[in-house]
Amino acid sequence: MIKFVALYKHPEDKEKFDEHYFSTHAPITEKIPGLLKMDVTKFVGSPMGGESEYYLMCEMYYESMDTFKTAMKTEEAKASGKDLMSFAKGIVTFMIGEEVNE
Amino acid sequence: MIKFVALYKHPEDKEKFDEHYFSTHAPITEKIPGLLKMDVTKFVGSPMGGESEYYLMCEMYYESMDTFKTAMKTEEAKASGKDLMSFAKGIVTFMIGEEVNE
Numbered sequence: 001m002i003k004f005v006a007l008y009k010h011p012e013d014k015e016k017f018d019e020h021y022f023s024t025h026a027p028i029t030e031k032i033p034g035l036l037k038m039d040v041t042k043f044v045g046s047p048m049g050g051e052s053e054y055y056l057m058c059e060m061y062y063e064s065m066d067t068f069k070t071a072m073k074t075e076e077a078k079a080s081g082k083d084l085m086s087f088a089k090g091i092v093t094f095m096i097g098e099e100v101n102e
Numbered sequence: 103m104i105k106f107v108a109l110y111k112h113p114e115d116k117e118k119f120d121e122h123y124f125s126t127h128a129p130i131t132e133k134i135p136g137l138l139k140m141d142v143t144k145f146v147g148s149p150m151g152g153e154s155e156y157y158l159m160c161e162m163y164y165e166s167m168d169t170f171k172t173a174m175k176t177e178e179a180k181a182s183g184k185d186l187m188s189f190a191k192g193i194v195t196f197m198i199g200e201e202v203n204e
Binding site for chain 2: 003004005007022039040041042043044045046047048052053054057072093094095096097098099100
């Protein structure tokens with residue numbers, strides 16, 4: 001299983017970010033062919049107190065690296081990427097991960 | 103549901119890190135009372151090519167903020183924290199998150 005992870009730093013305007021993220025960006029992203037599951041986590045703090053390093057995380061699951069790579073070439077993925085740049089440029093980091101089965 | 107997230111930067115010696123993480127640290131951490139599930143993800147790259155910003159992520163699930171806070175005060179959590187400092191000091195970041203149900 002491939003886990004594609006997007007980590008977002010704290011946006012300047014959290015209300016505006018949330019509005020765009022949940023009403024526009026998430027629905028566009030969910031349409032990407034091959035996407036099995038999408039989990040969104042909102043960070044509320046750090047165990048040492050104070051603000052967490054990131055604001056939000058989105059985890060997108062794909063069956064394999066091949067299905068992930070194919071998905072990234074679709075029109076739906078391009079639309080998601082284009083939308084992303086309209087509201088999260090400079091605050092988002094992406095990583096490709098593999099789940100470890102201990 | 104509370105998701106306690108540990109993000110690890112790339113260690114200097116990956117082999118040594120993996121050996122300690124999977125043979126010692128994960129088993130100690132899994133004993134923390136109240137921990138419902140623990141998911142480990144290893145990052146293999148970034149979509150733009152090159153190395154990912156982080157090396158590994160561990161997601162630990164707790165039923166609520168109360169059960170999480172209680173868990174953090176146990177001897178098992180203290181043992182996990184002490185072990186962590188022996189191999190990952192300076193490369194680990196923790197965040198407390200809440201899953202968003204869209």
